[in-house]
Every structure is written in C-alpha cells, then in structure tokens.
Amino acid sequence: MQVFFFHLMPYAALDPATETTHDSAWVTLPNSYFDPAIGADLYNNYMDQLEAADALGFDGIGVNEHHQTAYGIMPSPIVVASALARRTKNAKIAILGSALPLRNHPLTLAEEHAMIDVITRGRLITGMVRGIGAEYHSFGRNPTESHDRFHEAHDLIIQAWTQPGPTSFEGKYYDVRYVNLWPKPYQKPHPPIWIPSQGSRETIDWAAHPDRRYTYLQTFSPAAAVAKYLALYREVAGGYGYEATDDQLGWAVPVYVGADDESARREAKPHIEAFRRRFLRMTNEMLLPPGYTSLASMRGIFAAKRQAILSDGNDMDGLIASGMFICGGPETVAAALTRHHETMGFRQLLVMLQFGTLPHNMTMANLERFAKQVMPKLKPLSETRATAA
Amino acid sequence: MASPEPASVPINGCDVAYRRAGSGPTLLYLHGAGGAYDWAPFLARLAETHDVVVPEHPGFGRSGTPAWLDGIEDLAYYVLEFADALDLRDVHVVGSSLGGWIAMEAAVRGFPRMRSLTLSCSAGVRARGVATGDPFLWNRAQQFRAVLHDQAMAEAAIAREPTPEQIEIELKNRYAFARVAWEPRLHNPNLKKWLHRIRVPTQLLWGANDRLLPVGHGEEIARLIPGAVLRTIPDCGHLPQIEKAEAWVAAVAGFIAEH
Numbered sequence: 351m352q353v354f355f356f357h358l359m360p361y362a363a364l365d366p367a368t369e370t371t372h373d374s375a376w377v378t379l380p381n382s383y384f385d386p387a388i389g390a391d392l393y394n395n396y397m398d399q400l401e402a403a404d405a406l407g408f409d410g411i412g413v414n415e416h417h418q419t420a421y422g423i424m425p426s427p428i429v430v431a432s433a434l435a436r437r438t439k440n441a442k443i444a445i446l447g448s449a450l451p452l453r454n455h456p457l458t459l460a461e462e463h464a465m466i467d468v469i470t471r472g473r474l475i476t477g478m479v480r481g482i483g484a485e486y487h488s489f490g491r492n493p494t495e496s497h498d499r500f501h502e503a504h505d506l507i508i509q510a511w512t513q514p515g516p517t518s519f520e521g522k523y524y525d526v527r528y529v530n531l532w533p534k535p536y537q538k539p540h541p542p543i544w545i546p547s548q549g550s551r552e553t554i555d556w557a558a559h560p561d562r563r564y565t566y567l568q569t570f571s572p573a574a575a576v577a578k579y580l581a582l583y584r585e586v587a588g589g590y591g592y593e594a595t596d597d598q599l600g601w602a603v604p605v606y607v608g609a610d611d612e613s614a615r616r617e618a619k620p621h622i623e624a625f626r627r628r629f630l631r632m633t634n635e636m637l638l639p640p641g642y643t644s645l646a647s648m649r650g651i652f653a654a655k656r657q658a659i660l661s662d663g664n665d666m667d668g669l670i671a672s673g674m675f676i677c678g679g680p681e682t683v684a685a686a687l688t689r690h691h692e693t694m695g696f697r698q699l700l701v702m703l704q705f706g707t708l709p710h711n712m713t714m715a716n717l718e719r720f721a722k723q724v725m726p727k728l729k730p731l732s733e734t735r736a737t738a739a
Numbered sequence: 740m741a742s743p744e745p746a747s748v749p750i751n752g753c754d755v756a757y758r759r760a761g762s763g764p765t766l767l768y769l770h771g772a773g774g775a776y777d778w779a780p781f782l783a784r785l786a787e788t789h790d791v792v793v794p795e796h797p798g799f800g801r802s803g804t805p806a807w808l809d810g811i812e813d814l815a816y817y818v819l820e821f822a823d824a825l826d827l828r829d830v831h832v833v834g835s836s837l838g839g840w841i842a843m844e845a846a847v848r849g850f851p852r853m854r855s856l857t858l859s860c861s862a863g864v865r866a867r868g869v870a871t872g873d874p875f876l877w878n879r880a881q882q883f884r885a886v887l888h889d890q891a892m893a894e895a896a897i898a899r900e901p902t903p904e905q906i907e908i909e910l911k912n913r914y915a916f917a918r919v920a921w922e923p924r925l926h927n928p929n930l931k932k933w934l935h936r937i938r939v940p941t942q943l944l945w946g947a948n949d950r951l952l953p954v955g956h957g958e959e960i961a962r963l964i965p966g967a968v969l970r971t972i973p974d975c976g977h978l979p980q981i982e983k984a985e986a987w988v989a990a991v992a993g994f995i996a997e998h
Contacts, residue, residue, distance in 0.1 A: 377876070487876065492921040494914060635876050640910070640917040 351691060351731045354444060355403035355717065356412035356602050356700040359396045359430075360629050361420040362707045363388045368420075374632040376419040376484040389423060395710040397430065399703075399717060401437050406721035409729075410442035410475065412602075412700055415449050417481070418488040421629040428462045435469045443470060446546050446567065446602075446700075447477025451496050452489050456503035456524060457531070460510040464535040472536040477544045477567075478504060484636040494641030497552060499523050511540040544600065544698075549579045550643055558586040558594065565698060567600040573673025576601050577694050600698030601690070603676055604705040607719040610679040617712065618677050619666045625706025626664040676701075680723035687724070691731050699728065742778030745801055750820050753808075756801035757794035757821075761786030764854075764995055766831045768793045769818065769838030771862075771978075772874065772916040776800040776908050781980040784988045789831075789995065794821055796841070798915025800908055811863075811919045811927055815844035822852045831995045833857040835980060836952070837920060840927070843960075847933040855998040856941040857991055860949050860977050861960060864934075865926040869955035873924070875917065879909075888948040888976035925952070934963040940998045941967040944990055946975035946982065 364375070365383055372379050400411045413430045416422040424430055427445045434443055443466065448459050467474040480500045486493040502521045506529070509519055515530030535541055545557040546567040557564040566583050568576045580599045587594035604622060608614025669675035676686050687699065703720055704713040743760040758778060766789040768775070768782065775782075775793050785791050795802040797817055807813055818841055822830060830852050834842035839861025846853060865871075872885050880897045887893040901909065941964045945957040954971055961969040972979045972986055979987040 486921075490922040490924070492917065494918040494921070633876075633878065635878055639875060639921075640913040 351696075351728045352409040352698050353725050353728055354410040354412045354442075354698065354700040355400065355408045356414070356444075356446065356702050357396055357400055357424075357704060358414050358416075358422040358702065359392070359424040360625070360704075360706060361389070361423050362392060362709070364420045364628055366624070366628060369628050369631070374484075374636060375421050375629050376632045377487045377636050379420060381418075383420065384423075392423065395713075396704065397433060397437075399710070399713050400430075400434055402714065402717055403721070404434075404438035404441040406717060407725070408441055408721065410444050411438070412444040412446045412477075414446050415479070415481070417449075417452070417485045419484065419629075428466070431466050431474075432469075435466050435473075438473075440473075442473050442475050444475035444544065444700075445477050446475075446544060447479035449479050449481030449485060450503035450507075451499035452481045452485060452491055453503070456506045457510060457526065457529070459503075460507040460531055461533075463507075463541065464511065464531060464533050467535040467537055467541050468533045470536075472541075474535075474537070474541045475544055476541045477546055478507075478564075479546055480642075482637070483639045483642045484632055486639050486642060487636055492641075493639040495523070496642055501556070508540065511535050546602065547579075549575060551582075552644060554579065554583050554586055558583050558590060558598075560590050560592055563587075563592075563594075563598060565598050565600055567602055567698065567700065569602045570604065570674055570702075573690060573694075576603075576673070576690075580694050580696060596695050596697035599694070599696040600700060601694065601696050602700035602702065603674070604702040605676045605683060605687075605716075605720065606678075606703070606705075606708075607680055607683050607716055607724055608678065609719075611682050614678050614682075615666065615670075618675075618708075621706045621708040621712075622666050622669060622675050622677070623664060623706070626669065629706060680719060683720070684724045684727040687728055688731065691728070742783075745795075747801075748821065748824050750797070750817050750824060751805065751807065753797045753803045753805035753817075755794050755797060755803070755817070755821060757792060757825075759790070759792045761789050761791050763789040764831055765790045765792065765827050765829060766833060766991075766995065767818075767822065767827060769832065769834035769841050770796065770799070771836030771838050772912060772920070774799045774908065774912045776905075779981070781984045781988055784984065785991065788992060792825065792827065794818075796838075796915065798918060799912050804911070804915065808915065808918055811840060811844055814841045814919060815848055818842070818845040819848065819850060822850070827852055829854040831855045831857070831998070833859065833991055834861060835859040836862050836977065837916065837925075839863060840920075840925075840930075843930060843934065843937065843964075844927065846937045846939070847930065849936075853939050855939050855995060856937065857944060857994055858941065858957075858960065859944045859979060859987070860946055860952055861943065861957070862920065862925040862952060863927060863930055864956055864960050864963070865923070865928070866955045866959035869953050869959075871925065871953070871956075872951040874951060875921065885950050886977040887982055888946060888974055889982055892982065931959075931963055934960070935965055937964045937967075940994070942990070942994050943967060943969040944979055944987060945969060945971050946977055946979045947971045947973045948975060949977045951977045 413427040415427045510531045519526040544565040547553040606618035703716045743758045798804045839858040840863030883893040883896045961967045
C-alpha cells in the first residue's frame with residue numbers, strides 16, 4: 351500500500367457562530383472572517399506538517415484546490431506544491447486535484463504541473479477534477495459545460511504533454527494554434543493521473559476507460575459507499591474488457607491516532623465534529639448547480655451520500671461507525687485500515703491527519719503516531735482483490 | 740377553456756412542443772425560466788381574443804434538448820425558425836423574463852414577422868449598479884418568495900407539494916435556464932449595442948417590486964429601444980401575468996389592439 355498525507359488546509363480559526371449565522375462556509379460566507387495574521391500561522395503550520403510527512407517516510411503528500419471558502423484556504427495548490435517541491439526530498443507530491451474547467455486556459459495548468467514535475471525530477475502526481483458545484487457559483491463558470499470543458503481540457507493537456515510540438519488543438523472551448531510546451535513533464539509519458547471524485551458514474555466510466563486507466567480516489571464517504579464505488583470501478587473496467595488493479599483505486603479518509611482508543615476519541619471529537627458542522631456546510635443549490643451532474647448521477651449522489659455527508663451523522667460516533675472517520679489507538683486504526691483494505695482492495699490510501707480545527711501540536715503528534723505505529727503495518731499490504739477476483 | 744393539446748414541430752432537428760388556441764391577432768408567447776408546461780389562466784384569457792401560440796423552448800418542458808443548445812443566440816434562431824415553420828404573420832410577440840430576452844435577441848437579428856413586442860420583466864440587459872437576484876442560489880421556497888411580491892401567494896405556492904412529474908420538469912427547465920443564462924448571468928453584454936434595431940412598437944410591463952430584475956433594468960431597455968414605453972405594475976413582483984393577471988392581460992391586449 352502507498353500512504354499519503356492529504357491536507358485540506360481549513361481556516362481552523364473560523365468563528366463557530368457561523369454555524370448558525372450563515373447557511374454555508376462556501377460562496378457567500380463573508381471573508382471578513384478571514385484574518386491574514388491567523389492565516390499566516392495556519393499556512394506555515396500546515397506546510398510544516400506536510401514537510402514533516404516527507405521526513406517521516408510517507409510515500410507522498412497531497413494538496414487540494416478549493417475556492418472562496420473557509421473549508422480550505424488553498425485556492426492554488428500549485429503555490430503550495432511549488433514550495434513543497436524544494437522543501438521535500440522523497441515524497442511524491444499529489445495535487446488532488448487541479449480544477450480544469452475553472453481555468454480559462456488549460457495550457458497554464460499543463461505548464462505549471464510540468465514545471466513541478468521537472469523541478470522534483472518526477473515526484474508529481476497530477477489530480478484532475480472539475481471543481482465542486484459551489485465553485486461554479488464562485489467563478490461564474492457554467493456548470494452545464496463542466497463535463498465537456500473537463501474532457502476537452504484534459505485532452506489538450508495530454509496532447510501538450512505527449513505530442514512533440516508544435517501541434518494545434520481544435521476544440522469547442524479551447525482552440526490553440528500552437529501547442530508547444532516548455533517544459534515538457536519529467537515523467538514519461540506524463541505524471542500519473544489521479545481522479546478524485548465523490549461517486550459520479552460519468553467520472554468512473556471515464557477514468558476506468560482503457561485509454562486512461564486513471565487512479566480513482568473516493569473522497570470522504572461512508573465506508574459502504576467507498577466499497578460500492580470502488581467495486582463499480584472494477585465492474586466498469588471489466589465491462590471494458592480488462593481487470594482493474596488495486597493501483598487504480600484509492601480512498602481519502604480523516605484519521606486520528608491517539609495513545610489509546612479512549613484518549614483518541616476524547617481528543618479528536620471537537621475537531622472532527624467541527625469539520626463536519628462548520629466547514630462542510632453548504633446548501634443543495636451550491637452543492638449541485640444545474641447541469642453539474644446528469645440527472646441520474648445526481649439522484650445517485652443524493653441517495654448514497656448527501657444524507658450521510660451533509661445533514662446527518664455529524665457526531666463523531668456516527669462518523670466512526672460509518673467508516674467516515676478512523677479513530678483510535680494505533681492497534682485499532684491499523685486493524686480498521688487493514689480490514690478496509692481487505693474488503694475494498696485499494697493501493698492508494700490518503701489519510702487526512704489534520705481535519706477541522708485540529709491544532710498544530712495535535713496534528714504533529716497524530717502524524718508521528720501514524721507514521722511510526724500504523725504505517726509500517728500498512729505499507730507491506732499488497733494486492734488483494736486482483737488476485738482473489 | 741380547456742387547455743389545448745400540445746403539438747410539435749421539428750426545429751433544426753429538435754422537436755419543439757407548442758400549444759395554440761383562440762382566434763384573432765396572432766400572439767406568440769415566449770415563456771420564462773419556469774417554462775410553460777401548464778396552460779396558465781392568463782393564456783386562456785388571452786386566447787379569448789387572440790390566436791395564442793405558446794412554444795416550449797428547446798430544453799424546456801415537453802420539448803427536446805438539442806445538442807446545439809449552447810447559448811441565448813441559439814434560442815433566438817429557434818424562435819425565428821419556429822415562426823417560419825408555422826408561417827406566423829404579423830405576430831405580436833410577448834416575452835416574459837427569459838422569454839423577453841429571447842424576443843429581443845431574435846428581433847435584433849431581423850424578425851420581419853414581428854408586428855409588436857411586449858416585454859414583461861425581461862432579462863437580457865444588465866443595468867449597471869442595479870442589483871439583481873440570483874435565482875441559481877435560491878431553493879424552491881426562496882424562489883417563490885423572491886419572485887412574488889404577494890407573500891401569501893408565495894406561501895400558498897410553497898405549500899403545494901410538487902408531483903414527481905413537476906419535479907422532473909423543474910429540474911429539466913433549470914438545466915436549460917442555466918445553460919443559457921448562467922454566465923453572463925441573465926444577460927448578454929452585447930445585446931445593448933443593437934437594441935436600436937428593434938423598430939416595432941414596444942412596451943415594457945414591469946412589476947414595481949420585482950426583486951429578481953428590478954425595474955431599473957426596464958428603464959435601461961426602454962432607453963435603448965426607440966419609442967419603447969415602460970409601464971410599471973404596482974404591488975407586483977417578477978411575474979405580473981400571475982400576480983396581477985387582470986391588469987397584465989388588459990395591458991397586453993390593449994397594446995395589441997392599438998397596433
């Protein structure tokens with residue numbers, strides 16, 4: 351198994367009163383709640399944490415893009431990944447992901463990712479996402495064009511990375527006379543591509559396609575939903591006539607390791623509950639603007655996830671019971687992740703060791719305990735399902 | 740009067756559903772973002788004295804959703820072709836909100852079949868400095884409260900549980916609405932430049948309390964279309980044809996009778 355430390359960089363200092371005074375931590379939450387002096391501390395602490403993960407032997411570190419929200423103050427993961435590129439030595443740097451349709455020109459993304467890949471001598475993993483519904487409000491980008499723009503931007507980026515330039519690209523949204531990237535990426539044919547998603551059928555169909563075989567990452571969902579979507583990926587791959595490997599499957603989940611189960615739960619409780627209640631909040635209209643997903647997929651998301659994700663299950667016990675949060679002493683956490691690995695068969699595990707309001711000292715302790723007492727048990731875990739199937 | 744049966748006509752490969760009833764001067768009603776799935780009372784009233792033609796725009800209601808539906812200009816050309824297909828003559832065009840925007844877009848492209856134009860709380864033009872509502876951020880209840888001035892009427896509408904069929908149609912309409920009106924939101928920045936090309940008699944009807952597109956937008960359109968007359972309807976929101984149906988129908992019919 352490959353283990354990544356994945357960070358969202360929440361604005362942890364957000365006034366708890368916003369839970370009742372505002373209907374969302376996105377789009378319309380006034381940025382008067384952001385204090386740059388506090389922001390400076392948070393950014394530097396968070397980057398210290400990511401750098402520590404490299405020294406602690408994580409296979410990789412993951413950063414993330416979200417806009418105009420207290421949920422994550424990392425609108426440009428490129429900025430953070432660039433800084434990490436020079437401050438880390440071994441860890442892969444996974445940008446999970448860049449929101450393709452939100453960029454006016456996808457070639458800027460192709461260039462920036464290629465630069466980081468070259469600077470790090472091939473440590474980059476490129477995540478490609480559409481951006482979440484709320485960001486189509488924040489950027490004014492038309493959600494009904496989201497899928498088409500994503501696919502076209504992807505095709506343009508792959509062309510720029512793989513075909514000797516200059517070439518030209520003729521698309522509906524992007525029409526480029528000269529595609530001639532300087533620099534080209536370090537890795538051949540290009541950095542690995544990962545697709546984080548919350549369970550969209552269209553995304554799974556697309557990622558699993560034999561032309562791509564991109565790694566699919568299910569982001570914080572109940573374990574049953576993760577199992578369902580990872581199984582769906584395998585099924586779709588089977589329908590395409592090949593067997594998906596564990597390598598193509600990943601799961602991102604918040605994790606807290608305490609000295610023992612009791613203290614872990616006591617310590618994590620306020621911070622994971624704040625994550626759920628304070629930062630993940632948004633209205634249905636923000637989450638699913640018209641056209642962002644197909645009608646069928648929208649119903650699927652509502653059925654499988656919305657209940658669990660945005661309304662119910664905000665208390666820690668519920669989150670632990672549904673497998674949306676892994677928490678306990680080192681033995682408990684290792685056992686839970688081993689069990690999930692056996693039943694789901696993923697090779698990429700992305701642990702969010704900072705979540706919600708979890709402060710710096712507790713995050714560093716969580717990182718240490720995870721790296722020293724849990725990770726050594728996980729890394730040797732090998733392919734499961736591909737051979738069993 | 741019973742609602743007329745829907746018919747359908749192919750427009751550039753898209754089956755466009757429409758209904759037609761009554762006799763008299765031809766009135767082409769272009770619906771807003773809410774669609775025209777039901778034969779509303781104001782249509783029945785107009786059909787007592789007019790030949791009322793009500794298409795459901797591509798992407799809305801019973802009509803197909805064509806691959807070519809990318810923006811407002813596609814709906815402008817659809818209206819021109821629809822009028823050709825039905826050979827509508829001396830047409831009095833009445834457009835509500837999104838429908839008014841489509842009417843203006845069609846008109847500036849040359850719409851010789853059009854005889855007069857009534858714009859009701861029309862989208863399409865942004866008046867600088869005049870705040871607009873954001874229909875895409877409103878939930879169903881918030882929408883009713885925002886577009887209707889009469890809050891008792893809004894609460895009554897909210898209390899009526901939609902049928903599964905209505906929910907499907909609302910989702911479909913919302914998709915098509917977003918397709919053409921998401922960005923730039925509810926307007927085309929280039930339209931203003933050519934509104935002087937509208938040479939037919941034009942009136943604007945506007946709810947004085949429209950919170951989605953406040954009357955300042957009507958003032959801007961009236962300034963740009965030569966000879967256009969703006970009439971505000973007091974104690975009324977974005978849908979005067981529903982909230983003040985009597986006054987609205989009288990204003991539409993009166994204007995058509997004059998022209």
